[in-house]
Amino acid sequence: MSSEVRGERRGVKGHPKSGPSIGDVARLAGVSSQTVSRVSTGSEPVKAETRERVLDAMRQLGYAPNLAARALRRGNFRSIGLIAHQVIRTGESKTIEAVIEAARREGYSVSLVDVESPSSSDVSEAVQHLSHQAIDGLIIIRAETATPAALALPPTMPVAVSDSRFIGHHPAVGADQVGGSRAAVQHLLDLGHGVVHHIAGPSDSGPADLRATAWKQTLVDAGREVPEPFGGDWSAETGYKIGNEIAQRDDVTAVFAANDEMAAGLMHALHEAGRRVPDDVSVVGFDDIDLAAHLWPPLTTVRQEFHQIGHDLVEVIMRQLGGREQLTGYHGTVPAPLIVRQSTAAPRKRRRTRR
Amino acid sequence: MSSEVRGERRGVKGHPKSGPSIGDVARLAGVSSQTVSRVSTGSEPVKAETRERVLDAMRQLGYAPNLAARALRRGNFRSIGLIAHQVIRTGESKTIEAVIEAARREGYSVSLVDVESPSSSDVSEAVQHLSHQAIDGLIIIRAETATPAALALPPTMPVAVSDSRFIGHHPAVGADQVGGSRAAVQHLLDLGHGVVHHIAGPSDSGPADLRATAWKQTLVDAGREVPEPFGGDWSAETGYKIGNEIAQRDDVTAVFAANDEMAAGLMHALHEAGRRVPDDVSVVGFDDIDLAAHLWPPLTTVRQEFHQIGHDLVEVIMRQLGGREQLTGYHGTVPAPLIVRQSTAAPRKRRRTRR
């Protein structure tokens, strides 16, 4: 209703609205604007009484520092850019949370861009978009295939990447994909499965590639046959479709899915076909999303310490911002432990005919 | 190794590093800085030949506009703040995606803050934090109990909220919680269940309250008994614990959980106890997260059109930024349809003893 109070904007000249400035506060408090600045930033000491007077004036005027001006003067924004890939839906959303939390602790805010596909062009576009934004550093989660060269960044922009493909080009932090995958496959072999099948992630994904390779190598090392992997795309829906195939095959007793969503879809299909998990087919996922423990049966999976990764990514940025540290070759690895739940068991002696 | 190329920073005076400026480009191109500005913004026409010359100079120098200066001059940041509450882990993460996408389409970036608890103080703190950030508008997702008064915002800051509690105070966009909840409960009643139990969300949550109230009202309208609701906290873990209780009770044949995670935990507990879903107990969730269709059994649930909500939130902000529209009373409602899958069925005539 009453709206007469609004519209307090400064109509002067062609300049846009703006709140009270440092000068307004100075005038009211009877000090110089520099003193107001000192109170505002706390950079230099101000006599207690003066400070009080300034703070009062600030409150009275509802003063808030103009961050554009401050950023212009200081040359930084206290903000970092974050590029993610649909990632918000997967377990990696925790990485985002951790990045935001850690950045905030450092007094930085986070500007988020979500690219639809992890393809080179999309990420480049996002980089383009973001590097034109007001950021002091850039974190890229799952850049997948983008080649380092494709990232046309200002050379002074600190970068941290959670994708092993960038090792040697940009500082990277990532889970121990290989170790986790090997542990998963070995776990199934140890249970007595003769062979372990794999539902892979999309072929253009770095992590998917690492997991598939580690799976293959573990089988080879154990002297086992390496079956053709199933090609997935991370989605539960695809896991379900592949599951329908697998459910038809008596010879598949153990499956290592490249992520939990696909594992869930797989189990869904197996249930529907009347195949039992883990009695008929053992399933292992990857990520340990929150729901993994409450799927049926609770999913054995490889945990990614997303929180740790996010935290470390911010640390890498901060180190670049702080000292003039050269971290190009840096590569932090976070352990990826196998979490054994109830979706894996020793294979049955011999299955009777299906159903 | 070779690092002599780095450190191209301007060492002059006490001023921080910075790339080439509009003036440097102007000098190289042999035009005035204003012309460079015109090319950069495209605000006014520039002769094709001149523009080319300027663009060349820009490329040559690797010029990128200084956004702090631009923001200072223009009085806006082309950025909006987004406050979320652990929301990244739930279905509402899709809202975030949609907000980011829609904002980007408008040329805005998104600054994200994730508060740990939805409590008044935390949200206020986040608002405080963000309103001191470089943003032109603010979107709050699930502010839960924060009272409008608690949001000490600059009066000119456009706000959009996805929480019905703010209706009348701030423009709001939200799913039709009541309609969706009623449909869920009615569905169970229609199947023949005598009474429907409820696993509620946390008591300080607005949406949880709406769902609980709608559940109760639907039962009352049908002339049914209203049992004591179970108190949850959105987590699958709690759903599981409550499920262990419910599994002991023969009288519970239908449960409406306030979200999908709790429904998943509930089903987990029921499975473990040997109770069958939906044969012994029917379960309905809320949200329709991606995995809902691939839980076992696939979960009947109320879909929240998060994408739509996110999109609408941005639209509300843009309308405030554009015209001087007064939207305080605005409240957009997005339908929340019931998605029937396989976790619900008519009750068995009479259950034998447990197990």
Added chain:
DNA sequence: AGGCATTCTGTTTACGTAAACATTCTCCCC
């Protein structure tokens, strides 16, 4: 050909802040 509208370009100025330097004040010591 002259005049005027149109298009293009240049000059001046201000946005709000904080570093650098300059000045004033305070208080302590001999």
Added chain:
DNA sequence: GGGGAGAATGTTTACGTAAACAGAATGCCT
């Protein structure tokens, strides 16, 4: 109580950009 060190405060200036205004070039019409 005079001198001086240090603390407190003030003055000047520049950060990079774009709006406002001013001036120059071009073209078009009669």
